[in-house]
Amino acid sequence: MINVTINKKAIELDVDPQMPLLYALRDELQLTGTKFGCGAGQCGACTVHLNGQAIRSCITPISAVANQKITTIEGLDEHNNDKVQIAWREYKVPQCGYCQSGQIMSASALLAKTANPSDKQIDDFMQGNICRCGTYKRIKAAIKSAANSEPSANETLVKENR
Amino acid sequence: MPVNIILLAAGAGKRFAGSKNSKGDIKQLAKFQGATLIEHTIEQLNPALAQLNQLNQTTVHNDDNANHTSDNNEKSQLYISLGAHQDKISPLLPKNTPLLTSRHWQKGIGHSLADAIKQVAPFSSHLLIALVDQPLVTQQHYQTLVNTSLLHPDKIIATRSDDLLLPPVIFPKDFFPELVQLQGDIGAAKLLKRHKNRVISLQCDMAKLDVDTPEQLAEMNNIATEKITATREHLVIST
Incomplete structure (x- = not known):
């Protein structure tokens, strides 16, 4: 079981620890605002924040962000008014x-x-x-x-x- | 206000009891994987419940301005809706399990659902509705529903199987007024159709298999056993 805070919500995921964070966001949690582009960390379409820093979620295994804070485009501002x-x-x-x-x-x-x-x-x-x-x-x-x-x-x- | 869970187990199970392989058996108490159906379903729901309560604790910690009225209102609970055979079922449940008794269970699932929601709506932000006769829905699926609801709090989170929208399903508070209008044998399916654009559906093929007769239950028991054996073999190979 992997614990991770996503958009300020504590989430417990029962997935392969090697699963890319992007797949967890899109397929397990239906947060589909983050896009799949190249799958190799080269294009930036999958960018999310890890503790406030921009990272490429397609090449980041979910286990690498355990117990840390992820923000996606959906969580940038409650009313999309960042x-x-x-x-x-x-x-x-x-x-x-x-x-x-x-x-x-x-x-x-x-x-x-x-x-x-x-x-x-x-x-x-x-x-x-x-x-x-x-x-x-x-x-x-x-x-x-x-x-x-x-x-x-x-x-x-x-x-x-x- | 917390997310609460309602496990609907109020029905008479007439088709089950009336089947030729049954001697008037009570469906909720039929055996599945060594436990009764109702115990099995509670077990599958417990991890989701534990996760919700862990979350409630962290939110309370982080929010200094939180106004706590009572512990009970902050804690997520698993409520069990009973109707038929409640005198036989309730002694088998864990102590302190909050029970919701439906006065109108004879009139169908719509009535028991409405009755149950009326009782817990005032102190629930969302309700996860689970059925006692979908034993192949896994604890992982219940947890995925809860995760998705936490991240999409204004959406209905339903289960999908062959293009059908089914329970288990999580409703946000603003749908409670419509749910308490439900009557007769009609569950929430129509409501899901009406609000299609507010539904996120998560696939779970096993959700379409529900227990109507003892034969179906036996078949589902075999599926579950095969699955467990397959997982064990997989573990042996990989270690």
Whole structure:
């Protein structure tokens, strides 16, 4: 039995310890916002947070995250109003959308570490997340917008206006 | 408020008792893998219950502002709904098992379900509804249902087998008012259809096998025994 905290919920899983975290999330727990892209840790579509850090869930065995905290796109904010998600909507970032939850999870991990990243810091951090539609310009603009937003004020405003 | 479990075991089991291989046997007390059906099902539900209570403890710990009214309301419980033969069944259950007695069990499963939900709805955030006559549903499946419900608290978590939506199923609180309207022999199947877009279904092929007659029970017993033997052989090979 493997214990892991996912989106703040304590979960007990009876699965093969070698099962990739991505499969546990998608197939065992129906958290299908995280996508399967390459299965080799090369494309970033499966990005989730492990204790706040961006990791590739397709190459991470579930046993490696036992007793630790995982956040998926579903758990980033209860009402999908994390500052990164708000910026993503403002800039209409997604085209086909497949890579976007991975992009958002990486962007959010970047901003948690570096509140005001430079262009180069954004490029360096986001280079592991590939977008076949080529939405990179909008991704960068949205990250900058999220970085400059007053998180609490902005989020309060959006919540009030709902 | 916790997730609570209701095990429905109120029926008279008329087809079971009336079968030619039966001498008026009580279905809930028929033997499956060495235990009675009701004991077997409780055993399969216990790991899910234990997990829920572990979770309740951690949430209480982390939340300083939690307002505790009473211990009872924080703890997840397994409630057993009894109707027919309750005088014979209840002495066999573990001590302190909370029982829900259905006054209208003769009128069908819809009535017993509604009766049971009425009694526990006020202090439940979600209800896991399990049946006593699906003995091949494993403890792993019950746990997967609970895990999925924790991560998708606004969804109904149902069991799927051949495109059918079946129990065991977990309902969030906002469906309780509809569930208490159920009547007669109609279970929650219609409700699941009506709210298709709010259902997450998890596959469990064995859920479609339910115990109607002693012959079916014997067959299911064989399936269970074969499975256990297969697992043992697998273990021997892999060690």
